[in-house]
Amino acid sequence: MKVKPKLRKGIVKVKAMAKNEMITYNQAEKKFGDREKADFITHLTGTVNGETVIDISTSQFLSKNPIFKFEFKGDNFKKGDKLLMNWVSRLGKTGKGKGKIK
Amino acid sequence: MERRKFLSLTLGALALAVVPASVRAEDFRKLKPTVWSAHTVDDAIKNMYGTTDAIDEGVKLTTPDVAANGGAIPVKFSTKIDAKTIAVFQDANPEAAVCVYAINKYSVNNYDIKIKMAKSGTITVIVEGKDGKLYRAKKTLEVALGGCEG
Numbered sequence: 001m002k003v004k005p006k007l008r009k010g011i012v013k014v015k016a017m018a019k020n021e022m023i024t025y026n027q028a029e030k031k032f033g034d035r036e037k038a039d040f041i042t043h044l045t046g047t048v049n050g051e052t053v054i055d056i057s058t059s060q061f062l063s064k065n066p067i068f069k070f071e072f073k074g075d076n077f078k079k080g081d082k083l084l085m086n087w088v089s090r091l092g093k094t095g096k097g098k099g100k101i102k
Numbered sequence: 103m104e105r106r107k108f109l110s111l112t113l114g115a116l117a118l119a120v121v122p123a124s125v126r127a128e129d130f131r132k133l134k135p136t137v138w139s140a141h142t143v144d145d146a147i148k149n150m151y152g153t154t155d156a157i158d159e160g161v162k163l164t165t166p167d168v169a170a171n172g173g174a175i176p177v178k179f180s181t182k183i184d185a186k187t188i189a190v191f192q193d194a195n196p197e198a199a200v201c202v203y204a205i206n207k208y209s210v211n212n213y214d215i216k217i218k219m220a221k222s223g224t225i226t227v228i229v230e231g232k233d234g235k236l237y238r239a240k241k242t243l244e245v246a247l248g249g250c251e252g
Contacts, residue, residue, distance in 0.1 A: 055204040057130035063174035069214035
């Protein structure tokens with residue numbers, strides 16, 4: 001996934017995009033004839049230097065290739081630190097990405 | 103050898119047990135599975151927080167009044183309340199829950215996401231304060247073209 005963190009005035013603003021089709025139960029039924037093939041991101045986390053800065057549990061109703069914008073306090077972090085993000089989907093797929101704080 | 107194995111296993115287990123809260127992830131899909139299968143917003147909120155009593159203030163929610171594309175509706179929300187969790191629900195899709203944020207000590211509660219809605223409906227954002235109270239913001243919007251059949 002793409003992760004773009006920016007540090008300004010003590011606050012890190014992040015724009016992150018995960019690549020996932022976010023297939024709902026209804027879409028799975030229509031496409032594959034099987035609701036259980038629904039697959040979407042269920043949990044997404046981000047850490048900097050081992051500290052959790054974002055933690056979201058999600059459902060199938062986020063858009064396809066969802067974009068997450070969020071902010072966190074930057075006092076303990078500096079430019080050049082890396083924000084590592086990970087997600088896991090309903091059927092166990094995983095994705096990750098990292099971005100240097102600019 | 104056996105003892106060494108036992109020791110390293112125990113130490114490993116101990117190390118896992120003392121992982122500080124700051125790096126422990128809270129997966130609400132595992133902690134509260136019924137939230138995600140609830141069909142109405144009220145049921146989902148009740149399953150998440152045990153009550154639907156909420157104060158209608160302190161939460162700012164912005165969405166377009168009319169969304170051209172139901173497949174990606176921008177939803178912005180923020181709060182200054184000292185929060186524990188923030189949850190987003192809507193009533194246009196088969197199930198109500200969209201996402202739940204576990205707030206940490208670094209959080210600046212200003213978010214922007216894109217969601218899917220099958221038809222026109224109401225988005226509800228609930229902020230669970232550290233004071234134990236729930237704060238709520240609602241916004242009804244029109245969806246011109248439904249997003250991928252929910």
